[in-house]
Amino acid sequence: MKRNTEFDIAVLGGGSGGYAAARTAAAAGKKVVVIDGAAELGGLCILRGCMPSKALIESANRNLVVREAAKFGIEVTSSKVNTETVIERKRRLIKEFSDYRSEQMQDGRFELIRGHATFKDPHTLEVQLKDGGSTMVTAKTFIIATGSSVFVPDIPGLHEHGYLTSDDVLDMVDAPDSLVVLGGGAIALEMAHYFEAIDKQVTVIQRSGHLLTGMDVDLADELETALTSRTMKIECDTRLLRVEKTPDGKKRVVYEKGGVETFVDADAILAATGRKPNTINLGADAANIELNSQGGVVVGLDMQSSVSHIFSCGDVCSPYEIVHIAIEQGELAAENAIKFIEKECDFGKIDYRLKLYGIFTDPQVAAVGMTEIEASAAGREVIVETHPFNDHGKSMIHGSKHGFVKLIGDAKTKEILGGSVVGPEAAELIHEIVVAMAFHSTAGQLAKIPHYHPTLSEIWTYPAEEIADA
Numbered sequence: 001m002k003r004n005t006e007f008d009i010a011v012l013g014g015g016s017g018g019y020a021a022a023r024t025a026a027a028a029g030k031k032v033v034v035i036d037g038a039a040e041l042g043g044l045c046i047l048r049g050c051m052p053s054k055a056l057i058e059s060a061n062r063n064l065v066v067r068e069a070a071k072f073g074i075e076v077t078s079s080k081v082n083t084e085t086v087i088e089r090k091r092r093l094i095k096e097f098s099d100y101r102s103e104q105m106q107d108g109r110f111e112l113i114r115g116h117a118t119f120k121d122p123h124t125l126e127v128q129l130k131d132g133g134s135t136m137v138t139a140k141t142f143i144i145a146t147g148s149s150v151f152v153p154d155i156p157g158l159h160e161h162g163y164l165t166s167d168d169v170l171d172m173v174d175a176p177d178s179l180v181v182l183g184g185g186a187i188a189l190e191m192a193h194y195f196e197a198i199d200k201q202v203t204v205i206q207r208s209g210h211l212l213t214g215m216d217v218d219l220a221d222e223l224e225t226a227l228t229s230r231t232m233k234i235e236c237d238t239r240l241l242r243v244e245k246t247p248d249g250k251k252r253v254v255y256e257k258g259g260v261e262t263f264v265d266a267d268a269i270l271a272a273t274g275r276k277p278n279t280i281n282l283g284a285d286a287a288n289i290e291l292n293s294q295g296g297v298v299v300g301l302d303m304q305s306s307v308s309h310i311f312s313c314g315d316v317c318s319p320y321e322i323v324h325i326a327i328e329q330g331e332l333a334a335e336n337a338i339k340f341i342e343k344e345c346d347f348g349k350i351d352y353r354l355k356l357y358g359i360f361t362d363p364q365v366a367a368v369g370m371t372e373i374e375a376s377a378a379g380r381e382v383i384v385e386t387h388p389f390n391d392h393g394k395s396m397i398h399g400s401k402h403g404f405v406k407l408i409g410d411a412k413t414k415e416i417l418g419g420s421v422v423g424p425e426a427a428e429l430i431h432e433i434v435v436a437m438a439f440h441s442t443a444g445q446l447a448k449i450p451h452y453h454p455t456l457s458e459i460w461t462y463p464a465e466e467i468a469d470a
Contacts, residue, residue, distance in 0.1 A: 007033045009337050010125060010139035012117050012282075014105055015043025016323050017314030018145030020330030021337075022110050028338050032110035033137060035117040035127055041105050042098035044147050044315070045323045051097055052170045053190055055090040057360050060197035064362060071399065081198040083175050090170070113137070119283035122307055126283075141309045141337040144289075144297055145330060146282065148275040148315035153182065157243035161251055163269045166191060175200060176267035180253045184211040184236065186359045188272035189223070193361040196232045203233040203264045205255055210236055212365070215357070215420075216372045218386075218406070219365060222422045226363050226402035233264075243269065277316045301349040303333040311337050320355055354437055358427035363403045366430035369418035369437055370408055381411040383470050385463035389423045392462075394454035400424050405459050407433070407443060409467040414442040416464075425456060432457055444468035 009025045011018045014036035025032045040047055059081075066079045105112055115129040117137070125137040150165040152158070164172070166187050177200055181192045184206030196202040204211075204227075210220040211234070224234050235257060244252040246265055254263045277296035284291050290298040290306035297317040299305050305312055313329035315321050329350060336347045359365040375382045389395035389403040403423025409416055419433035436446050443464040451458035 007031050007111070007137065007139040008341055009033075009141050009143060009334065010035065010117075010137055011110075011143045011145060012125075013043075013145035013147055013278075013314070013316075014038070014041055014112070015145060015147050015314060015326070016045050017147075017326035017330035017333075018143070019043070019101070019105065020327040021143045021145060021313060021334040023104075024331045024334035025338060026109040028334075030338060030341070033113060033139070034105065034110055035113045035115060035125065035137065036105075037114060037116035037128070037130055040098060041102040043101070046097045046101055047094065048167050048170060050323055052090050052094050053166070053187075053194075054360060055093050056086060056170065056194050057190060057197075059086040059089065060194045061362060063199070064197045068399065083198065084173050086198075087171060087173050116281065118281055119287035119289070122287045122310070140341050141311065143330070143333045143337060144279075144282065144305070144310065144312040144316055145314045145326075145333075146278040146316045148277050148321065150271070151274045151276040152271045153240070153273050155182075155240050155243055158269070158271070161243050161245050161269075163243075163271045165271055169194075169270060177201065178250075178266040179203070179268050179270055180205060180251070180264055180266040181270045181272055182240065182253070183272040183274065184208065184234075185213065185272070185274060186357075187274075188270070189227075189359060189361050191270055191272060192232060193227070196227075196230055197362065201231065201266070203266065204235065205238055205240065205253060205264070206234070206236045207238055207240070208236065212359070214371075214373075215365075215367060216406075218404075219367070219420055219422050222403060223359075223361060223363065223365055226422070227361065229402070235264075275315065275321060279316060301351075302336050302347040303329055303350065304336060304347065309337075309340055320352070322355075322357065325352075325355065354434055356430065356434060358430065360427060363400070363423045364426035365420075365422050366426040367418070367420035368430055368434050369416070371418060371420070372408060375408060375417065380417070382417060383409045383411050383414075383467045385409075385466035385470075387459055387462040389459065392456075392459045394456050395424060395459065397454065398424055398456070405429070405463060407460070407463040407467055409443045409470075411470075414444060414467055414470075416441055416443055416446065416467075419460075423456075429457055429460075432460055442468070 008030040009032045011022045011034045022034045069076045115127040117125040117127045181204045192202050212220045239256040241254045250265045252265050279295045297312040299317045303311045311333040313333045314326035356368045386404045386406045389400040405421045408418040447464035
């Protein structure tokens with residue numbers, strides 16, 4: 001076993017949050033080491049998350065256009081989804097992204113150790129090297145950015161009869177003809193959309209009373225209406241009982257709904273009920289690091305853990321599993337770790353006021369800021385206004401049947417507190433509201449901003465005018 005020189009900052013994990021922390025600290029002149037034991041460099045977003053899933057979804061969306069072409073006067077006599085080509089395209093794109101990140105990780109700004117780190121005490125890590133052997137690393141401060149992994153629920157028969165995870169789906173050439181998706185969050189619904197859009201039979205089973213737990217119910221209900229207007233089936237407010245195998249070799253998911261036991265058969269099951277923080281082998285006890293009930297690192301808004309010189313960022317500690325937030329947390333964790341080293345106590349704090357979501361189903365879903373649920377819980381007096389896409393010129397030309405935009409404004413000041421959208425290009429449209437909220441704009445100010453006609457984005461002016469005139 002060898003021992004490395006002490007570092008100013010040791011970063012555990014080289015994903016989006018960890019890399020952001022490392023480059024920030026290195027740019028400030030600190031001696032930094034990144035310890036990453038993953039099979040490939042790049043992190044979840046690039047390798048098994050947002051980027052590969054969007055590559056698959058882009059192909060699926062093209063097939064949806066073909067399916068609906070006749071409505072626009074275009075006759076398509078035959079078409080076929082070639083999943084082998086879809087996956088080949090995804091692999092090519094992801095290799096470009098991951099190769100670039102790998103170059104960034106090894107460009108000399110900081111030291112990179114390939115291995116898995118475990119705290120032996122609050123200032124020492126033991127690293128099991130990927131090439132064999134181990135080494136000890138000491139540092140003045142640490143940033144834990146070990147990410148998360150797929151959570152698989154403990155359902156009788158599930159492990160015995162087999163299941164897929166999102167990791168499997170993202171590289172699956174031979175797609176099953178039918179699929180049961182367990183879960184109703186972003187990952188579950190994006191994968192359900194992908195499979196249905198490439199002409200597979202999909203059933204979604206969600207435990208909660210509506211999809212997208214935590215988001216406003218009207219958004220979830222509108223998305224459910226849109227998805228089930230295709231061939232997808234969705235069952236909410238259920239209790240999963242067991243998984244069985246049918247005589248013809250299919251997988252049967254048995255669940256309870258409304259007090260009645262029922263089931264659905266399919267070729268495969270996708271377990272997409274969420275993710276869990278990667279802290280099992282962290283050695284948190286040895287370093288006195290407090291973990292929450294889900295196993296995540298407990299941090300404050302300054303990204304500092306229960307141990308003063310240990311910080312954290314990304315999925316392993318965050319209330320929001322979102323890449324741009326992980327990056328912001330990583331930068332802040334590094335800035336505050338530097339302040340700790342230099343004995344400064346004016347730590348910066350992260351502001352989640354502009355927390356932003358995007359879900360790439362069809363229609364897409366996006367939201368920023370405060371929800372109606374959060375406004376109610378906080379006792380805020382608000383005005384809520386909406387406008388549907390099926391009563392808006394450009395979206396009617398676009399062929400949009402489902403969706404709406406929604407603005408939430410302060411009842412007294414009319415400042416925009418939140419916005420959301422279910423509809424075409426929602427993940428793009430939401431950024432107008434992000435910018436407005438960043439400058440604390442009122443609904444009246446938004447309504448007066450010129451919008452070209454006809455465009456999708458001008459739909460925001462309608463709820464803005466309603467709030468301004470209220």
